[in-house]
Amino acid sequence: MGVDLADLVKEIKREVQLSELKGKKVSIDAYNAIYQFLTAIRQPDGTPLMDSQGRVTSHLSGIFYRTISLLEEGVIPIYVFDGKPPELKAQELERRRKIKEEAEKKLEKAKEEGETKELKKYSQMATRLTNDMAEESKKLLEAMGIPVVQAPSEGEAEAAYLCSQGYTWAAASQDYDSLLFGANKLIRNLTLTGKRKLPKKDVYVEIKPELIELEDLLKKFGITREQLVDIGILIGTDYDPDGIKGIGPVTALRIIKKYGNIEKAVEKGELPKYILDLNINEIRSIFLNPPVVKPEGSLDLKEPNEEEIKKILIDEHNFSEDRVTNGIERLIKAGKEAKGASRQSGLDQWF
DNA sequence: CATTGATA
DNA sequence: TATCAATGG
Structure with missing residues (x-):
C-alpha cells in the first residue's frame, strides 16, 4: 500500500530509459518486488506457478529472470529485505490480514461456482508473502551473486538510506513511501517488457519505468x-x-x-x-530517522554459484534444466559486463 | 512478469 | 524479424 502521492508526483515524474541506468546500482525493495511477482506471474485462471509439491514458485521465476535481464541492461540490483516492522504498523498489518482472509473465503466460493474471472481476482487478492518465500528468494539471490541487504526494520527505509548515502543511484519500489524515507531518486515500474495487464479486462497497457526525484518534488511544491x-x-x-x-x-x-x-x-x-x-x-x-544499517559487504556482484542455483531451481522446484542453464549462462556474461559498466560510471570509486 | 514458440 | 498467444512450475 503505502502513501498515495500519485496526484502530486504526476507533476514531476518522467519516463526513464533502462539505458540511463547502465552501470548504476539500484536498491530494490525486495518485498515489493516479490509481491508483484506473486500476483502477476500466474496462469490465465489465476493459479500461480508451483512445483511438484504444490509450493508457489512465481516469485523465484520473477527474481531469476528479471535480475538477469536487469544485469543485461547494465543495471546492478541490490535487493533489500524487510526486518521487524515498526509497532505502529500493527494496525495496517492486521487490516491486510483481514482482507486476505476475506479474499480466501471468496476464493473458495468462486472455486465452487467455477467463475474464472472471480477465481483469478480473489486468488490474487489472497496472495501471501511467507517467510519461507522471502528466505528462499534471498538464498537464490545470494547464489546468483547479487548483493542482498537485510534491513533492521522497513526495507523501504533501508533502500532509501542506501540511495541517500550514495551506495545506490536510485531506489526502486512501487510505493511512494521511499520519498518520505528520503530516497533522492525513486524508480517505479522497473520492468523489462513494459507490458502489464489491466486489473479488469484482458487489455495490455504499456508500462514504462518512471523516475521521480525527491528534490524536484520538494521544489515544485515549495x-x-x-x-x-x-x-x-x-x-x-x-x-x-x-x-x-x-x-x-x-x-x-x-x-x-x-x-x-x-x-x-x-x-x-x-x-x-x-x-x-x-x-x-x-x-x-x-x-525521518528510521533504523537503518550500513551495508556489511561491498555491494558488488560476486561470482554466481552455479551448483546452488541449480539445486534451488531445478532439484527443489522443478524448473526446466534448459532454461536455468541458459539463464546462468546469461547471468555470468551479463555480470561481467555490468561490473565493467559500473567501473566506467565511476560510481564505484566513491567507496 | 518474462520467455518461448508459432505465425507470417 | 516482428508480433503475439501460450507457457513457465
Whole structure:
C-alpha cells in the first residue's frame, strides 16, 4: 500500500530509459518486488506457478529472470529485505490480514461456482508473502551473486538510506513511501517488457519505468521533506492507514503549505484536534530517522554459484534444466559486463 | 512478469 | 524479424 502521492508526483515524474541506468546500482525493495511477482506471474485462471509439491514458485521465476535481464541492461540490483516492522504498523498489518482472509473465503466460493474471472481476482487478492518465500528468494539471490541487504526494520527505509548515502543511484519500489524515507531518486515500474495487464479486462497497457526525484518534488511544491511527511500523515500512511477523513493530496498540500505543519493547522482550527492523538511525532520519526544499517559487504556482484542455483531451481522446484542453464549462462556474461559498466560510471570509486 | 514458440 | 498467444512450475 503505502502513501498515495500519485496526484502530486504526476507533476514531476518522467519516463526513464533502462539505458540511463547502465552501470548504476539500484536498491530494490525486495518485498515489493516479490509481491508483484506473486500476483502477476500466474496462469490465465489465476493459479500461480508451483512445483511438484504444490509450493508457489512465481516469485523465484520473477527474481531469476528479471535480475538477469536487469544485469543485461547494465543495471546492478541490490535487493533489500524487510526486518521487524515498526509497532505502529500493527494496525495496517492486521487490516491486510483481514482482507486476505476475506479474499480466501471468496476464493473458495468462486472455486465452487467455477467463475474464472472471480477465481483469478480473489486468488490474487489472497496472495501471501511467507517467510519461507522471502528466505528462499534471498538464498537464490545470494547464489546468483547479487548483493542482498537485510534491513533492521522497513526495507523501504533501508533502500532509501542506501540511495541517500550514495551506495545506490536510485531506489526502486512501487510505493511512494521511499520519498518520505528520503530516497533522492525513486524508480517505479522497473520492468523489462513494459507490458502489464489491466486489473479488469484482458487489455495490455504499456508500462514504462518512471523516475521521480525527491528534490524536484520538494521544489515544485515549495516544501521540505518534513512537510512532505506531514502531508503523508494527513493522506494516510502504513502507520495511520486512515489518514484524515476528507483530506486528499491536494488539500493536505494546501494546508501544510499554508500553516507549515500539522500542529499549527490544528491550532488554527483547519484540522480536527484528534489528529494530535495519532502519534504524529512517532510517525515522523519512522520516516525521518528510521533504523537503518550500513551495508556489511561491498555491494558488488560476486561470482554466481552455479551448483546452488541449480539445486534451488531445478532439484527443489522443478524448473526446466534448459532454461536455468541458459539463464546462468546469461547471468555470468551479463555480470561481467555490468561490473565493467559500473567501473566506467565511476560510481564505484566513491567507496 | 518474462520467455518461448508459432505465425507470417 | 516482428508480433503475439501460450507457457513457465
